Amino acid sequence: xxxxxxxxxxxxxxxxxxxxxxxxxxxxxxxxxxxxxxxxxxxxxxxxxxxxxxxxxxxxxxxxxxxxxxxxxxxxxxxxxxxxxxxxxxxxxxxxxxxxxxxxxxxxxxxxxxxxxxxxxxxxxxxxxxxxxxxxxxxxxxxxxxxxxxxxxx
Amino acid sequence: xxxxxxxxxxxxxxxxxxxxxxxxxxxxxxxxxxxxxxxxxxxxxxxxxxxxxxxxxxxxxxxxxxxxxxxxxxxxxxxxxxxxxxxxxxxxxxxxxxxxxxxxxxxxxxxxxxxxxxxxxxxxxxxxxxxxxxxxxxxxxxxxxxxxxxxxxx
DNA sequence: ACCAGGTTGTTGACGTGTCATCCACCCTAG
DNA sequence: CTAGGGTGGATGACACGTCAACAACCTGGT
Numbered sequence: 001x002x003x004x005x006x007x008x009x010x011x012x013x014x015x016x017x018x019x020x021x022x023x024x025x026x027x028x029x030x031x032x033x034x035x036x037x038x039x040x041x042x043x044x045x046x047x048x049x050x051x052x053x054x055x056x057x058x059x060x061x062x063x064x065x066x067x068x069x070x071x072x073x074x075x076x077x078x079x080x081x082x083x084x085x086x087x088x089x090x091x092x093x094x095x096x097x098x099x100x101x102x103x104x105x106x107x108x109x110x111x112x113x114x115x116x117x118x119x120x121x122x123x124x125x126x127x128x129x130x131x132x133x134x135x136x137x138x139x140x141x142x143x144x145x146x147x148x149x150x151x152x153x154x
Numbered sequence: 155x156x157x158x159x160x161x162x163x164x165x166x167x168x169x170x171x172x173x174x175x176x177x178x179x180x181x182x183x184x185x186x187x188x189x190x191x192x193x194x195x196x197x198x199x200x201x202x203x204x205x206x207x208x209x210x211x212x213x214x215x216x217x218x219x220x221x222x223x224x225x226x227x228x229x230x231x232x233x234x235x236x237x238x239x240x241x242x243x244x245x246x247x248x249x250x251x252x253x254x255x256x257x258x259x260x261x262x263x264x265x266x267x268x269x270x271x272x273x274x275x276x277x278x279x280x281x282x283x284x285x286x287x288x289x290x291x292x293x294x295x296x297x298x299x300x301x302x303x304x305x306x307x308x
Numbered sequence: 309a310c311c312a313g314g315t316t317g318t319t320g321a322c323g324t325g326t327c328a329t330c331c332a333c334c335c336t337a338g
Numbered sequence: 339c340t341a342g343g344g345t346g347g348a349t350g351a352c353a354c355g356t357c358a359a360c361a362a363c364c365t366g367g368t
Contacts, residue, residue: 007273012281015289018296021222023177025303032356033308043324061346068175073325075348080323097333097346119161127166129302130295135169137291141284142172148283149179154187186326197354215316227355229318234353251316251363 026125033121038114043077045118048086048103048111056103059092063101086110180279187275192268197231199272202240202257202265210257213246217255240264 008016031042040048050066051058058066064074078101081087086107092098103111127135162170185196194202204220205212212220218228232255235241240261246252257265281289 006277008277008281011286011293012277012289015293015296016276016280018293018300022296022299023181026299027177029303029308035356041323059346064347070326071347072327072349076324076326079348092346095334095346097331099347122170123160123162123166125303125306126170126299127162129299130169132165134295134298135166138295139165139169139172141288141292142169142176144288145176145180145280145283146172149183149279152279154183189326195353213316218317224356225317226319226357230354233318246316249316249364251361253317 034118037117040114048107051103052111060099060101184275188272191271194268202261205257206265212255214253214255
């Protein structure tokens, strides 16, 4: 009923399957290890990392854009992190709607403890699997795909 | 306070960051498109695909292993899919604990409709971004990481 | 015959992501 | 100065994944 759906050829299929499997296992393992070792989810980690890199105090929307998340996701995430004492919300005098997100001392302590653990796991699970040439090739490929996605509608 | 945590060097960092960004955007886009176009989640898709490939009727645990999921995840997923009429559960005469998962006609219809859409999106978002050499390189790299993960404890 | 230990599969609680919707506020054209 | 549209964020409903615990069943050794 439609002119042959153009299935993937075997090499394409192998590349896609391999990539999907690899990515699932790798991310899964890393998430579990980070969570188990540092009591922080990967989401907590990246938010706190970016926030403290930027001085530990940012407007909500700036943080959202920096991390490249949807605002609703960030809103939920920040709410949970606030409940657990990792960040705090302050209201913004300049803009009545606005909010500042601030890393609490507990948050700073958590990220400083988590960061070396995180990097060790990345090294152990990923970096150590590949040569520098392979890493370079992967970086190039990733950037190609990212560039392609940006040109692509939707 | 600790013998330098061995941060990643710039090339390693670039490879990791690029990979993570690419993988998040790519998977995110694909999931949203598949869901929007076919009313199926990626999880529905893979379960139905593997199930029908295998004849449309399998023991629960065999399906779980085939898809490489945890049994609890599969149990939840199958429950949701059963509620939506994509699969059905039958009990197993040989083993009192066991269950067969069966693709319903609606399930078969759904996967047959979704598959070409899915492959088109994979092609458009991913395959078309890369040359065959790059795809081969990525496949090799993925397999290296997978092999590395299998040797790695935890 | 029995029981110890391994399978099969479910369940509930919880954290997370998405979507749609909403409100409060800001800003600019008229 | 005011109406409308855009922006900053929050919220509620829902799908999804993980973990830990559990119930039911099978299997092998004694």
